[in-house]
Amino acid sequence: MSALPLPAPVVAASSPAVSFRTLLTKELLRFWKVSFQTIAAPVLTAVLYLLVFGQVLRDHVQVFPGVGYVSFLIPGLVMMSVLQNAFANASSSLIQSKIMGSLVFVLVAPFSHAQIFGAYVLASIVRGLVVGVGVFAVAVWFGPPAFAAPLWILVFAVAGSAMMGALGVIAGIWADKFDQLAAFQNFLIMPATFLSGVFYSVHGLPPFWQRVSHFNPFFYMIDGFRYGFFAQSDVSPWVSLAVVAVAVALSFAVALAMLARGYKLRH
Amino acid sequence: MTTPLVATAATPAAIAVRTVSKRYGNLTALADVDLVVAQGEFFGLLGPNGAGKTTLISIIAGLARASSGRVTILGHDVVDDYRAARLALGVVPQELTYDPFFSVRETLRFQSGYFGLDGNDAWIDEVLHHLGLTEKAHVNTRALSGGMKRRLMVAQALVHKPPVIVLDEPTAGVDVELRQTLWDFIQRLNREGHTIVLTTHYLEEAQALCGRIAMLKAGRIVALDTTRALLARVAGVQLTMRPRGMPPAAVLARVIEQRDGVLTLRLNDAAEVTQILAECAGAGCAIDELEVGTADLEDVFLQLTSDAPASRSAAAIRAADGMPA
Numbered sequence: 001m002s003a004l005p006l007p008a009p010v011v012a013a014s015s016p017a018v019s020f021r022t023l024l025t026k027e028l029l030r031f032w033k034v035s036f037q038t039i040a041a042p043v044l045t046a047v048l049y050l051l052v053f054g055q056v057l058r059d060h061v062q063v064f065p066g067v068g069y070v071s072f073l074i075p076g077l078v079m080m081s082v083l084q085n086a087f088a089n090a091s092s093s094l095i096q097s098k099i100m101g102s103l104v105f106v107l108v109a110p111f112s113h114a115q116i117f118g119a120y121v122l123a124s125i126v127r128g129l130v131v132g133v134g135v136f137a138v139a140v141w142f143g144p145p146a147f148a149a150p151l152w153i154l155v156f157a158v159a160g161s162a163m164m165g166a167l168g169v170i171a172g173i174w175a176d177k178f179d180q181l182a183a184f185q186n187f188l189i190m191p192a193t194f195l196s197g198v199f200y201s202v203h204g205l206p207p208f209w210q211r212v213s214h215f216n217p218f219f220y221m222i223d224g225f226r227y228g229f230f231a232q233s234d235v236s237p238w239v240s241l242a243v244v245a246v247a248v249a250l251s252f253a254v255a256l257a258m259l260a261r262g263y264k265l266r267h
Numbered sequence: 268m269t270t271p272l273v274a275t276a277a278t279p280a281a282i283a284v285r286t287v288s289k290r291y292g293n294l295t296a297l298a299d300v301d302l303v304v305a306q307g308e309f310f311g312l313l314g315p316n317g318a319g320k321t322t323l324i325s326i327i328a329g330l331a332r333a334s335s336g337r338v339t340i341l342g343h344d345v346v347d348d349y350r351a352a353r354l355a356l357g358v359v360p361q362e363l364t365y366d367p368f369f370s371v372r373e374t375l376r377f378q379s380g381y382f383g384l385d386g387n388d389a390w391i392d393e394v395l396h397h398l399g400l401t402e403k404a405h406v407n408t409r410a411l412s413g414g415m416k417r418r419l420m421v422a423q424a425l426v427h428k429p430p431v432i433v434l435d436e437p438t439a440g441v442d443v444e445l446r447q448t449l450w451d452f453i454q455r456l457n458r459e460g461h462t463i464v465l466t467t468h469y470l471e472e473a474q475a476l477c478g479r480i481a482m483l484k485a486g487r488i489v490a491l492d493t494t495r496a497l498l499a500r501v502a503g504v505q506l507t508m509r510p511r512g513m514p515p516a517a518v519l520a521r522v523i524e525q526r527d528g529v530l531t532l533r534l535n536d537a538a539e540v541t542q543i544l545a546e547c548a549g550a551g552c553a554i555d556e557l558e559v560g561t562a563d564l565e566d567v568f569l570q571l572t573s574d575a576p577a578s579r580s581a582a583a584i585r586a587a588d589g590m591p592a
C-alpha cells in the first residue's frame with residue numbers, strides 16, 4: 001500500500017455542464033465500443049430488407065407517382081433503422097446498468113433528472129442518426145437519391161429519434177428483466193414501425209386500415225421523413241409534424257416524470 | 268442510550284438523520300431513526316440481516332426516499348439540496364457492481380465527470396496507487412478479480428474527494444489480506460479528516476475501528492453509544508468449556524450458548540470460574556476443553572439484537588443434547 005500522503009477532504013467545486021457532458025460521452029462511447037453490433041448489424045439488416053422486399057415487391061406495389069418502389073423503400077428503411085436504434089440505445093443501456101448494478105454510480109452522483117434524461121435521449125438521437133446515415137450510405141447504391149425538401153428529413157429524423165430515445169428511457173426504467181424489455185420491443189415498437197408505411201403507402205390499404213394507420217404516430221414520422229425525399233406523402237408534412245410534436249412532448253413528459261419521481265430507480 | 272452529538276451551524280454534522288421512517292407497503296423498514304454522525308468520526312452501523320442498515324444508507328445516499336423524516340449531509344438536505352449533499356458524500360455499495368464496457372481508468376474518469384470534475388487524472392492516479400490498481404488502469408473491469416472490483420468501487424467513491432464516506436459491508440467476501448489493506452487505507456482517510464460510516468458483519472472490525480456505534484434491530488435503533496460504553500454494558504467474563512458428562516443444574520443455568528457439546532457461560536468475574544470448575548468437579552463432571560475470555564462486541568450485539576433469552580434452562584440444554592429431560 002502506498003505511503004504517499006492523502007489530501008485533506010474538501011467539497012469539490014463541480015460543474016453541472018461537466019456532469020452532463022460526461023454522462024453523454026459515456027453513453028456515446030458505450031455504443032461506439034460495440035459498433036459492430038450497434039451500427040454495422042442494423043445497417044446489414046436494413047440492406048437485407050431492401051434486397052428481399054425491393055426485389056419481391058417492386059413490380060407489385062403502387063407507391064407515389066413517378067417514384068420507383070426501391071427508391072420509395074429506402075427512406076422508410078432508413079427511418080425504421082433510426083427509430084429502432086434510438087429506442088435500443090436508451091433502453092438497453094438502462095436495463096443493463098440496472099441489472100449489472102452499475103446504475104447506482106449514476107444515481108449517487110449530483111445529476112438532476114433533466115440531465116439524466118437529456119444525456120440518454122441525446123445519445124439515442126446520435127446513435128439513431130449514425131445508423132440512419134449508415135443505412136442510407138449503403139442503400140443509395142440500390143436506388144437514386146432524391147432530396148426534395150432536406151430540412152424535413154432532418155426535422156423528422158431528429159424528432160423521431162428523440163421520441164424513441166424517450167420511449168427507450170421509459171422502457172428501460174419500467175422493465176425489470178430483459179424479457180420484459182423484449183416484450184416492449186416486440187409487441188409495441190416492432191409492430192408500430194412495421195405497420196407505419198415503411199414498406200407501402202397507406203393509400204394502398206383498405207379504408208379501415210388506412211384509418212387505423214392514422215392512429216400510429218410512427219406512420220407520421222415515416223411519412224414526413226419520406227416527404228423530405230420526394231415532396232410527396234400520404235398526409236401533409238405539417239400534420240405529420242404536429243402529430244409527432246405531440247408524441248414527442250408526451251413521451252418526454254412521461255420519461256421526465258418517471259425520473260423525477262425516481263420510479264423504480266429510487267425506492 | 269447517550270444523547271446524540273450536537274452539531275452547530277459552524278460545524279454541521281457529517282450526517283444527521285432526523286426521525287426517519289421508511290415503509291414499503293405494510294412493511295416498516297425503518298421506524299423513527301434518529302442519529303448524528305459528527306465530522307471526522309469513524310462510525311459503525313450494525314445490525315442483523317434485515318435490520319434496515321442498507322435501507323438507511325440508501326436514504327442517506329439518495330437511492331431511496333424516506334417515508335418521513337429528514338437527512339442532511341454537512342447541513343445539506345439529501346432531497347431538497349441533493350446536489351450539495353451528494354457532492355459531499357462517497358458511497359461504496361454493498362453489491363459488487365461494475366460496467367463491463369469500460370476500463371478501470373475510464374470508469375474513474377467517468378465517475379469524476381459525473382461529479383462535475385474535469386482534469387482529475389492526477390487524483391485518479393493517486394487513488395489507483397493507494398488502492399494497488401495502477402497496473403490494472405487499462406484493464407477492462409470484466410477482467411478484474413472480485414477483490415480488484417471491490418477496490419475499484421472504493422476508488423469510485425473517492426474520486427471526488429468526499430468529506431463523508433459510507434461503506435456498506437466493503438469487506439464481504441474479501442480475503443484477509445485485502446480486508447486488512449482496505450482497512451489500513453480507510454483508517455488513513457479517517458486520520459486525514461474524512462468521516463467514515465461503516466456497516467459490517469465482522470464485529471471484530473467494528474470494535475477495532477469504530478469510535479461510536481449504532482445498532483439497528485427491526486428498523487429501530489436499539490443502541491447508540493461509544494464502542495467502549497457498549498462493551499461496558501456486557502460486563503464480566505465468558506467461559507467456554509467442553510464437559511465430559513452432565514454438569515450440575517446450577518452450572519447449566521449460566522449457559523448462554525450450547526453448540527456441538529461445547530457450553531458457553533456468562534460469569535460476573537474471573538473468580539466465578541473457580542466456582543464453576545469446583546461445581547463441575549463436585550458433580551463428577553470432567554472438563555476436556557476450557558477457555559476464558561472477556562466480553563466483546565459480538566456479545567453486546569447478540570444481547571441487544573437476539574430474541575432468545577440470555578441463558579437457557581437445563582432441560583433445554585439436555586434436550587438439545589438428545590438426553591432425557
